[in-house]
Amino acid sequence: MSNIKKKYFSADLFSGVGGLTAGMHDAGFQTKFAVELEVDAVKGYKLNFPETKVLQKDIRSVKIDEMKSLLDSKPLHLLAGCPPCQGFSSIRKLNRKASVRDKRNSLVEEYFKMVKELKPLTIMMENVPGLKDYYLFKDIVKRLDALGYDPKVDVINVKDYGVPQNRKRLIMVGSLLGNLEIAPASGKKRTVRSEIEHLPTPDEADDPLQKIVANHTEKVMERIRLTPKDGGSRKDLPDEYLLDCHNKKNIGFNDVYGRLRWDDYSTTITGGCLNPSKGRFLHPEQNRVITPREAALLQSFPEDYKFPTDISKSSLALLIGNALPPRFSYIQSKNIKEHLDQHFG
Structure with missing residues (x-):
């Protein structure tokens, strides 16, 4: 994406399959280490970033000294x-008590602890939009401000950053070196057609x-064949093809068994992206659900990005759907790199 001469050092916490790291690398960062618990995600990460040390463990058990040793006395320019x-995702919030009790919500506290101990020059965190109103997150923003990071927080849509997908995310950036703003939208629209038609x-x-x-039953295949090309949905089907659950007034069911539209953004690529019963994941034209490669391209992964193929299809879908779109990461990371250049370039 660009020719970068100077290297800055970064770390990726909760790295998943490496969407965030991919964007940081394109922007000129060298990721010294990543932390990720899930076995399949680590497998995928290592396929793409063999030079990065991956700590495959619960972040709550990672020792600060271990991470500092991996930095090898080098400065940490960006902790991402x-x-x-997930307890604050739009679907989970339908059951509010369960979402607030979700133990994963406390992991944002672990990110703050790492910032406090490692003292990176800049920070970047991405998350679900619902986190913005969570009392713990609000408190962490105040504590980061007290540490001198002057954090900026906003909810954006990655479709405004050259990602062919309607996906709202929370983004937070901060710096010890002075004012750092969230990168503005790129303004370039990419569509389902531009990414997967070829x-x-x-x-x-x-x-x-x-x-x-x-693979689907013949009844499901018949439902798919009857769904109009280029954006059709279950609402276009004869009544006898509607499932009982589809009649519930629940936002989570509106797009199931729907086709993507060629000349529009895709719907949010989720961990159910390889299953048409989980959302609008049917190919715009062909009578099938999208493939893992198509889902990854709609997430803005490069076409040669590697994913493990010796895992279950559901696990593969989770790796793709849970990732941060690399193109969005690149734009934010490039903005941070330019901020660092003002001080070290």
């Missing part, structure tokens, strides 16, 4: 992370990730 806070069909593909397609 996406603490899992791909061969699963039958013709050589890419293992493009060959993976869900």
Whole structure:
């Protein structure tokens, strides 16, 4: 994406399969270490970033001295992370008591602890929009301000940053070096067509990730075939093809068994992106759900990005759906890199 001469050092907490790291690397950062608990995510991360040391453990058990030793006396220019806070996702909030009790919500506190101990020059955190109103997060923002980071927090949509996907996210950045703003929207619209139309069909593909397609019963296949091309939904089907659960007034069911639209953004790519019963994940034209490669491209991963293929399809979908879109990470990381250049360039 750009020719970078100077290297800055970063770390990626809760790294997943590496969407955030991919963007940081494109912007010129060298990730010294990553922390990730899930086995499949670590496997995928290592396929793409073999030079980065991955601490495969619960972040609550990671010793600060261990991370400092991996920095090898080098400064930490950027500490980035996406603490899992699914308890504040829009679907989970339908059951508010359960969402507030979700133990993953406390992991944002772990991110703050790492900032406090490692003292990075800049910080970046991404998360679900609902976290913005969580009392613990508000308190952490105040504590980061007291440490001198002057944090900026906003809820943005990645579709405004060149990602072909309607996906709202919370972003926070901060710096010890002076004012650091969240990168403005790039203004370039990318669509489903621009990202996946060129791909061969699963039958013709050589890419293992493009060959993976869900198998369905004949009844489900008939429902898919009857769904109008280029944006059709279950609402277009005859009544006898509607499922009982689809008649519930629940926002989580509105888009199931729907087709993507060629000349629009995709809906949010979630951990259920390879299952048409989980959302609008049908191919715009072909009678099938999208493939893992198509889902990854809609997340803005490069076409040669590696994912493990010896794991279950549901696990693969989670790796892709839970990732931070690399193109969004790149724009934010490039903005931070330019901020650092003002002081070290």
